[in-house]
Amino acid sequence: MSGDWIHNVAAQYRAATGNRPPVPTMTRPQPTAPLIQSPFSRELHNLSRTPLVLEDQALLDEALEALPLERLYSEAEQAAENDESWGMQDHLIRALLKWFREDFFTWVNEPACTNCSGETAAIGGTAPTPQERGDGAGRVELYECKVCKTLVRFPRYGHPRKLLTFRKGRCGEWAMCFTLLCRSLGSRARWVWCAEDHVWTEVYSETQKRWIHADSCETAWDQPRLYEQGWGKKMSYAIGFSAEGATDVSRRYIRTEARQLPRNRIPESELVLNLRVITQERRLHFSANQKAVLESEDHAEERELQSYAGTAAPASTAELRPRETGAGEWTEARGESGRR
Ligand SMILES: [Zn+2]
Structure with missing residues (x-):
């Protein structure tokens, strides 16, 4: 298969969908001076710059060339015929998740x-x-x-x-590379950092109008309770970072009090302030229209996250599984084997 062919498919797809998200004019912003100079606020500002490296057109094109586009689109089209609750782009990312773990990336202990x-x-x-x-x-x-x-x-x-x-690598390498590939396929994607040593991806579904959990290590799609219910993982903070801002998505993943570790690294009001400052900085060069759309999404997401408070909706079967990547001893030591 020639590289030209891949380029053509990619170019046609981009022309047809036009949904590649906006790349900020200034892809490498100057370091933000943390509003409050606590160690955790500095850490948040540093973390927030991690996914900015993905906003590089040459890198996105390289990533696209690594993908078996024909296979991914064909799988996504078939899936779309059987399940209309997700859009074509969502099915494409699901096909990517499967291929990424089965054929592309290797877990290394x-x-x-x-x-x-x-x-x-x-x-x-x-x-x-x-x-x-x-x-x-x-x-x-x-x-x-x-x-x-x-x-x-x-x-x-x-x-x-x-x-x-x-x-190859562990969750850090997996999440970074997978998030890049999501971006290269034209999805808006967040790099989600969990304070308890795990990272994953979130992808925005234009069909369902919400951010979807996607963990490449586990081929998990929309299974946010996997960690607390399946792995038995306890967490304090989960923050999503992207070129569009920073969002505290903890409530999506930690819905049971028993799995909630103390959130004592920073006063809650300072956390909110820091994430707001990061978000404002990322959107500085966006058009007024883009900003308005994103703000409206932010409000919708906040309502979604609030809706999880105090609800004990049962986890799906897919979410009730122990960690699949990592050797037994390793997950055991991290308290992620699902044994409680
Ligand atoms: Zn040897």
Whole structure:
């Protein structure tokens, strides 16, 4: 299959739908001075810049070329015939979720030995080489082969461009790369950060007019109670970041008091203020019309999140499952095995 063919499909699709979200004029804003200089507010402002790296047209085009578009569109079309509750674009992202986990990305607990393919054991970490650092690795994990004692490096890459070819890691790498691919297909997508060591994606459904939970590690679509009900995970904060702003989406994922960890990292009023400042900054260069549309969506989302308070609607069967990625011991240690 030639690259031209892919480009044509992508270009035709973009021309036909015209729904690629607006890319802000200023894709790399100057660092925001946190309004309140608490460590957590600084962390929020830093986190908020993470998904901005995805708003790069050349990177989005590279990502599109990595996709089997014919297969994804064909699967989405078939699914759309059987289920009209979701739009074509939603079915496309669902097909992407499936392909991403089955054929594209690999979960790595301990990397295999590069010499004999034997099992390795973690022995600590080391600084990245200039090359690894250039590719966005902030740190490198070190493993030793249990058989031949070879040292194996496992760089934790943060830059989505490198991840398009490296294609392995844990939830951080998965969520970053998957969010990029959602954007490349023209969906609006958020990178969701959970304070308890997990990240995932949210995609806006133009059909259902709401943000949809999408976890690439678990092939999960619209299963927000998966973490608290399936994994038994306790959480404090879940914040969605994108080029359109920052939103506290905790109430979508933490609906049971027993799963709610104390939210004591910052006063609630300061959290709201910080997220508002980030959102205003992201939208600074948007047109008045775009801003009005987004604000109306914000209000609708706030009503949705409020509606979850005090409701104990049962989780769906799909949500009642333990964590699928990660070795048994690893999920057990994190309290995500579904055992309570
Ligand atoms: Zn070995």
